[in-house]
Amino acid sequence: MCHDNDGIYRVKLLYMILVQLAVDSDTEAVANQGFKLGCISCKMRGEVPATAAVNWYFKASDDDEFSHLYSYEDLIGDVIDPRFYERLDWNGSKQTKDLQDGSIYILNVTYNDTGTYQCRFNRVLMYPNYEFQTNASKTIIINVVPRLTRGMASIFSEVMMYVSIIGLQFWLVVEMVYCYRKIAAAGEEALRESAAEYLAIASESKDNCAGVQVAE
Known part of the structure; x- marks a missing residue:
């Protein structure tokens, strides 16, 4: 072998x-259309069992700080920012707590969605005698335009x-x-x-x- x-x-x-x-x-979203915010964090050792939680944060172009946008943990997603109520869906890993894909999908994008998005992975690796926590983050800057260029x-x-x-x-x-x-x-x-x-x-x-x- x-x-x-x-x-x-x-x-x-x-x-x-x-x-x-x-x-x-x-990095460009078209107004009044849907847009996927991709965020992937793969384990280096697939044989180690793990659980993960994903949190998204958003800072509009005229904001000074990030606000908590979305949370996904234990197969349950929660839209936290009222600006995105009924306009945001989970588009990541399905039917597993060992999340590798933490992507979300925005419906009916508006110009107010222009800004900086941050995805944060919190993963717990479960070894036989102990647990090890790892963190990963990704920042995406989105510009909303009338048509795609x-x-x-x-x-x-x-x-x-x-x-x-x-x-x-x-x-x-x-x-x-x-x-x-x-x-x-x-x-x-x-x-x-x-x-x-x-x-x-x-x-x-x-x-x-x-x-x-x-x-x-």
Whole structure:
């Protein structure tokens, strides 16, 4: 079996970069339409059970401080900011307390929604003898426009995302070829060792038989 922990880590890291590029490419919301605020925080070790809570905060363009916008914990979401009542839905991980995706969706965007949004992940990793708490945050600046326009940053991010996907696929093919050759070489070595052992046993048996005949 081919083991390459560094390779697996590089795949995960590149995947997270791709996800980040895809999420960060959207910074303009169109008035009177829906808009997704993406926020992803993946565990580095998937085998460790965990629970997570997600809190969103909002600071309008004319505000000085952030206000608590939304909270999601124990499969229950709560819209806290009255400016977003009946206009906000959970768009993240479903039917699990181990949240990886903390995205939300704003319905009927208004110009007053222009501002800075902050997503905060509070995750508790549950090991056999103790618990470990981790925090992650992401800030998104949204500008509400009459119609969607694409800036150079958005185009560059999308191009880089596709280039990275192609690079990742090529790297995976190289890894598969490397593992196949490693497994094939190990199999050939095992066959050679088995053949050498068989020949040694056969030679020893022949010598023993010759000795018995001479003694007779």
